[in-house]
Amino acid sequence: MTTTLIIDHPWKGSFNHGVLNHLIEGLEQDQKIYQVIDLNKDGFDPVMTAEELAVYQRGSVLDPLVLHYMSLLRETTQLVLIFPIWWYSSPASLKGFLDKVLLNEFAFFDGGNGIQPLLAIDSVVVFTTSDQSTESLDQHCTRSYKHQLTTTLEDIGLRNISWHHLGSLKNLSEEERQAYLTTVYEKL
Template sequence: MTTTLIIDHPWKESFNHGVLNKLVAGLEQDQKIYQVIDLNKDGFNPVMCEEELAGYQSGSVLDPLVLHYMNLLRETSQLVLIFPIWWYSSPASLKGFLDKVLLNEFAFFDGGNGIQPLLSVDSVVVFTTSDQPTEGLEKRCTRSYKHQLTTTLEDIGMRNITWHHLGSVKNLTDEERQEYLESVYSKI
């Protein structure tokens, strides 16, 4: 079982990176196989150019980093996504990852009769954070964004999707932050 962790946050000292570091520490302690995709560190370009769009339906790929990500996903049995909620959605790099990596004939097949999943991932765990309180964010976006992302992941063959959101991060005490970080590994 290979766990693939994808993080989309540009600052390595962020709370999101703290979540990543705790997960990696737990995986290493338990001697589990894992791989990390750090979209910002990798310099991933989330913008789909005209040439990439032209090959989208056939599943052709121009970016070697996209091919690398596809190969990592082929080995994945558990996917962990870590990102902040900015402007009621994920950062641009994660959206671009979904657009550019989850291609027809790789992640799904669409022959005109609806999407058929091609990936097989046993579980997905999503960790999100925000400076807004969770309750307010849920009223404004989290339910719709969560539904949209979950539907996308299910459509390509990912199952058992759980979501853990921590709101009001900027208002938490150091003790509350540490308590949350100590709990994240038990959630995967």
């Protein structure tokens, strides 16, 4: 069983990286196999170029980093996504990852009769944060964004999706932040 952790936050000192570090610590203590995709550290370009789009429907890839990510996902039995909610959505790198990596004939097959899932990942755990309160996000976007992301993941064969959001991050004390971090590994 391989856990793949995908983080999309540019600042290593971010709370999101704190979540990542606590998850890694737990995985290492339990001697579990894991791999990390750090979209910002990797320099992943989320923009689909005209050249990439031209080969996209054939399931072809021009970016070697996308091929690497596809290889990692083939080994994955548990996927963990860690990112902040910015402007009611994920950062651009994660959206670009979904667009460029979850290709036809890799993540799904669409022969004109609807999407057939091709990835068999047993569980997905999503950790998100925001400075906005969870209640406010629920009113404005999170339900629709959660639904959109969950539907996308289910369409390609991912199952058992759980979502853990920590809102009002800027208003939390250091003790409250640390208390949350001590619980993240339990959520896997």
